Amino acid sequence: MSRKDAVPPEMALAVFQRDLGCVAPRLGGTMHDCWGRNRIEHVKAEPRMGKRAEPRMDRLVTLCQGHSEDGMKGGYVWATDKENREKCREYLRSVSA
Ligand SMILES: [Zn+2]
Numbered sequence: 017m018s019r020k021d022a023v024p025p026e027m028a029l030a031v032f033q034r035d036l037g038c039v040a041p042r043l044g045g046t047m048h049d050c051w052g053r054n055r056i057e058h059v060k061a062e063p064r065m066g067k068r069a070e071p072r073m074d075r076l077v078t079l080c081q082g083h084s085e086d087g088m089k090g091g092y093v094w095a096t097d098k099e100n101r102e103k104c105r106e107y108l109r110s111v112s113a
Pocket residue numbers: 038039040041049050051079080081082083
């Protein structure tokens with residue numbers, strides 16, 4: 017855990033408890049694509065920011081492997097789809113308001 021953008025374990029736990037599972041099916045993804053372990057996905061505040069999102073509750077969502085990079089299908093990854101990114105941001109705005 018020496019990387020600067022690493023999520024502290026307490027914060028990861030808090031994100032998992034807030035989201036209660038992969039958020040993708042609630043944001044237009046399908047349950048059928050959910051598989052593997054749930055993990056923390058960084059959502060940048062601005063799409064063009066070069067750096068990864070800082071470890072903050074309102075920049076982190078829970079996604080399963082199927083909806084993040086491990087679940088790539090024909091070059092498509094749910095989590096990196098532009099529209100889905102925006103849905104994740106909206107979700108974070110709604111839960112951190
Ligand atoms: Zn999922």
